[in-house]
Amino acid sequence: MDLGSMKQFNIKLLEWYDCNARILPWRDDPSPYRVWISEIMLQQTRVDTVKPYFKRFMKAVPTIQELADISEDRLLKLWEGLGYYSRARNLKKAAAAIMQEFEGQIPSDIQSLKSLPGIGPYTSGAIASIAFGVKAPAIDGNVLRVMARITANKGDIASPRIKKEIEDLVSQILTVERAGDFNQALMELGATVCLPNGSPKCAECPVQALCKGHLQDIAAELPVKAKKKDRxxxxxxxxxxxxxxxxxxxxxxxxxxxxxxxxxxxxxxxxxxxxxxxxxxxxxxxxxxxxxxxxxxxxxxxxxxxxxxxxxxxxxxxxxxxxxxxxxxxxxxxxxxxxxxxxxxxxxxxx
DNA sequence: AAGGCGGGGAC
DNA sequence: GTCCCAGCCTT
CATH class of the missing domain: 3.90.79.10 (Nucleoside Triphosphate Pyrophosphohydrolase)
Incomplete structure (x- = not known):
């Protein structure tokens, strides 16, 4: 993607996001703690599923200190039905680490964030950009799908090589001041327009003209993913x-x-x-x-x-x-x- | 690189 | 039934 196209991509995507961003419970006040909790809950979990859990959790456990002190039974009760329960236990571990090693403040740099249990490549980028405005990419399943289509990349998006390619491209594109909005816009596009399973709504897409997948008429066949194993x-x-x-x-x-x-x-x-x-x-x-x-x-x-x-x-x-x-x-x-x-x-x- | 780890919504 | 979701961790 050339520099001019990247610039256009930024402008079109953020314009679209400003008019189409969903109203979500964690968006009105993107404080680090709220962003952190929401991002952990959203790992492999749909927005609509997370909403009620997030509201209840913030009311029950409003501060990092209280999270560090919560009992395991109470924590798991708040997580009951959400799945991937190690997320809850890692949340408590990370809260303790934040109290002890970061003076009670969630760190803003990628390396420190990734040192905390439950925070990996995606979540560190999401917290840094959304809560602190750091220009870091946040590559989730939506972004992999959107960018595979934009660039007509036929590689397996599960492979580290293709992930790295897409991460490097997003890092290059991510030159705007609104890094958090940019990352959220890319995910929002994937969640509401650039849908999976061969159903992209290209007619509604703000970056359709820049999409090689659409121009080559192969957007619906992308991204390529390996077949899953039997249960x-x-x-x-x-x-x-x-x-x-x-x-x-x-x-x-x-x-x-x-x-x-x-x-x-x-x-x-x-x-x-x-x-x-x-x-x-x-x-x-x-x-x-x-x-x-x-x-x-x-x-x-x-x-x-x-x-x-x-x-x-x-x-x-x-x-x-x-x-x-x-x-x-x-x-x-x-x-x-x-x-x-x-x-x-x-x-x-x-x- | 591969597998473990929940649950649910859309088709 | 299948796919996949604002992924991370361990081996």
Whole structure:
């Protein structure tokens, strides 16, 4: 792209953004803390999904100090249902680091930002440019798609080489004073006009005349991405166990999938009625009614859970050290249970 | 370079 | 069903 085209690109894009920017909760006051929280929530997560979580979080945890001091259970409860829960734990770690190493102030330079847990190449650029006006690129999935089409780049945008090409180009184009607006405009264009899956609305695009992909009539075929691998399937049996009005829950391991979130007792495989009874006996539950709750499927990015459930009404119990016994109300208020178990927790919420 | 890590919306 | 989302971290 020549210098004249870059200049035109800047002007057209920012003109368009000034008229078409969506009104978003984190845009009216782009303070570093608000930008940081919003950018972490927005990682691999749609704007409409993030909105209510962001508002609730800012009200519950308005300062870095409070974030550094928050309990893990309260933090995960605020994150419940949003997914990628390591983001929440990294947020707390980063808050502690900001208090200790940066005197309570979020740093403005890329290197310091990237030193914080959960902040990588994209998020460091986003915070630096939006909150501090630093002329740094912020290359996300939208930008990769938009720029691949603008330059008619047929390379795999997942490859580091192509990413670097696009990052270098955006860095060259990014000469305007409004670096934060420029980055947001590029993402906004990708989210609302230069749509994925072969559906770009080129007729509405402010930089259509500068787009090689459009001029060559291949915009819809770009960007090129490698095919995804198949998901692994796991069978599970879920037990919703009630005893004297309380439900059994337990905390997952603090690493790996859904780490340190809470769940109903469950085991690998699809257990029959008799197998379930034997397993419950191992857990000290000797006398109970067992009722089937039906099947449920939950799809993760890399994994599928195919579940069957049993509702267990316990009459007597030998020892119950294995689980926490909580009321439906306590679960709703205190314990973060991942969406994967929703089909079996609905019954509790209805109580 | 590749895989783990959630959940949901659009088609 | 498939794709992909304001990605990061570990191996």
């Amino acid at each position: 692994r399937i796991e069978q599970k049996t879920i037990f919703v166990i009630e005893y004297k009005g309380n439900i059994a829950i337990r905390q997952r391991a603090n690493e790996g999938l859904l780490s340190s979130l809470w769940e109903f007792p469950n085991v690998e495989g699809h257990l029959s009625y008799e197998e379930s009874k034997a397993r419950l006996k191992e857990w000290g539950i000797t006398s109970c009614e067992i009722m089937p709750m039906g099947t449920s499927k939950h799809i993760f990015t890399h994994l599928e859970w195919h579940m069957i459930g049993y509702f267990i009404l316990v009459q007597s119990i030998q020892e119950y050290n294995n689980f926490i016994w909580a009321t439906g109300e306590e679960i709703k208020k205190q314990y973060s249970i991942p969406t994967a178990f929703k089909a079996y927790s609905r019954l509790i919420n209805d109580k």
